Amino acid sequence: MHQVYLDNAATTPIHDKVLDVMMQTLKNNFGNPSSTHSYGRSSKSIIESCRKRIAGHFNASASEIIFTSGGTEADNLILTSAVKDCGVSNIISTKIEHHAVLHTLEKLEKDYKVNITYLPLDDFGSVRTQDLEIALKNTAGKTLVSLMHVNNEIGNLLDLHAIAILCKEYNALLHSDTVQSIGHFNIDVKETPIDFMVASAHKFHGPKGVGFAFLRKGSRLKPFIHGGEQERGMRAGTESIHNIVGLAEALDIAYEMLQEDKAYILDLKSYFISGLKKRFPNIQFNGCSGDLTKSTYTLVNVRLPISPDKASLLQFQLDLKGIACSRGSACQSGSAQGSHVLEELLEGEELAKPSIRFSFSRYNTKEEIDYTLQVLSEFLKN
Numbered sequence: 001m002h003q004v005y006l007d008n009a010a011t012t013p014i015h016d017k018v019l020d021v022m023m024q025t026l027k028n029n030f031g032n033p034s035s036t037h038s039y040g041r042s043s044k045s046i047i048e049s050c051r052k053r054i055a056g057h058f059n060a061s062a063s064e065i066i067f068t069s070g071g072t073e074a075d076n077l078i079l080t081s082a083v084k085d086c087g088v089s090n091i092i093s094t095k096i097e098h099h100a101v102l103h104t105l106e107k108l109e110k111d112y113k114v115n116i117t118y119l120p121l122d123d124f125g126s127v128r129t130q131d132l133e134i135a136l137k138n139t140a141g142k143t144l145v146s147l148m149h150v151n152n153e154i155g156n157l158l159d160l161h162a163i164a165i166l167c168k169e170y171n172a173l174l175h176s177d178t179v180q181s182i183g184h185f186n187i188d189v190k191e192t193p194i195d196f197m198v199a200s201a202h203k204f205h206g207p208k209g210v211g212f213a214f215l216r217k218g219s220r221l222k223p224f225i226h227g228g229e230q231e232r233g234m235r236a237g238t239e240s241i242h243n244i245v246g247l248a249e250a251l252d253i254a255y256e257m258l259q260e261d262k263a264y265i266l267d268l269k270s271y272f273i274s275g276l277k278k279r280f281p282n283i284q285f286n287g288c289s290g291d292l293t294k295s296t297y298t299l300v301n302v303r304l305p306i307s308p309d310k311a312s313l314l315q316f317q318l319d320l321k322g323i324a325c326s327r328g329s330a331c332q333s334g335s336a337q338g339s340h341v342l343e344e345l346l347e348g349e350e351l352a353k354p355s356i357r358f359s360f361s362r363y364n365t366k367e368e369i370d371y372t373l374q375v376l377s378e379f380l381k382n
Contacts, residue, residue, distance in 0.1 A: 006359060009153075047241060077221070078215070148177040186258070
């Protein structure tokens with residue numbers, strides 16, 4: 001049986017070079033970075049070197065990078081501290097953000113009486129700049145805008161630069177969940193005046209359990225986790241040195257290979273879309289995922305024209321044939337709930353039809369695409 005992994009938006013396979021440097025670090029650099037002896041100083045030096053390398057990819061200062069366990073922690077840190085410590089009383093967002101953002105907003109609304117404004121979306125699930133401007137004009141008090149750069153389910157791309165400029169014009173802070181875009185798109189924080197962004201290493205062939213928050217200098221955020229002075233006092237707990245090394249190495253590789261990988265993966269996505277349209281004339285694409293210019297090159301979310309009864313067997317059949325993909329966000333796996341993103345965009349019969357997210361990486365091939373198309377064709381014909 002073929003084994004085809006097309007769920008890279010959920011997590012990516014770790015790069016061999018990343019694994020190698022992590023193993024070397026585990027063997028040779030076990031000192032606690034907070035210790036003052038040579039073992040500790042060596043570990044601390046490695047962490048600071050990684051921090052500087054990571055910051056360089058975004059034209060940021062090393063002091064603006066704080067290591068976390070991943071994007072969820074970073075989102076929670078930024079949003080919660082902005083309200084508790086920086087006086088933010090209004091947050092503007094959308095209902096198709098990642099649950100790391102949405103659930104945090106719900107808690108902040110309940111516990112701190114923060115005013116949450118959810119922007120309307122166009123028919124494809126994209127934010128209109130004019131709607132954000134209207135919301136900013138109608139908001140009194142300190143405001144934070146939280147909009148994801150790349151939607152993890154439908155792949156829609158936000159014009160981050162234009163949004164950042166608009167927020168600056170209205171003196172609003174800007175936070176973006178950039179988990180799906182770090183390592184896949186260039187972001188220059190000197191050119192784009194974003195205040196906060198986040199990353200998870202496992203989205204770009206690094207290890208799980210490590211990421212970072214970019215906190216623009218002068219943001220005045222306070223720690224979310226207490227107990228020590230690590231990470232310049234912003235994140236207590238002994239740093240996971242091998243994971244941080246893996247994060248830095250994976251990010252270096254991602255940006256070194258960015259143009260080559262982007263061209264290769266975009267070609268795979270285009271090939272897959274053409275094959276789907278040829279075999280299934282009535283297929284539809286959720287959000288902007290079928291548009292090569294308005295969505296990320298890394299994923300496509302399709303809605304198949306089959307009955308609800310057959311739909312219930314689709315993902316099981318794909319898994320049986322060795323094809324890994326996702327019905328919705330993998331963060332909701334094990335839940336009977338449908339996709340909150342698609343529920344916001346679709347209704348009635350459209351929502352009842354099965355939607356599947358296929359997401360790609362440098363390790364996929366056209367042969368795998370052909371096999372997936374074949375399996376889909378056979379399933380829909382039977």
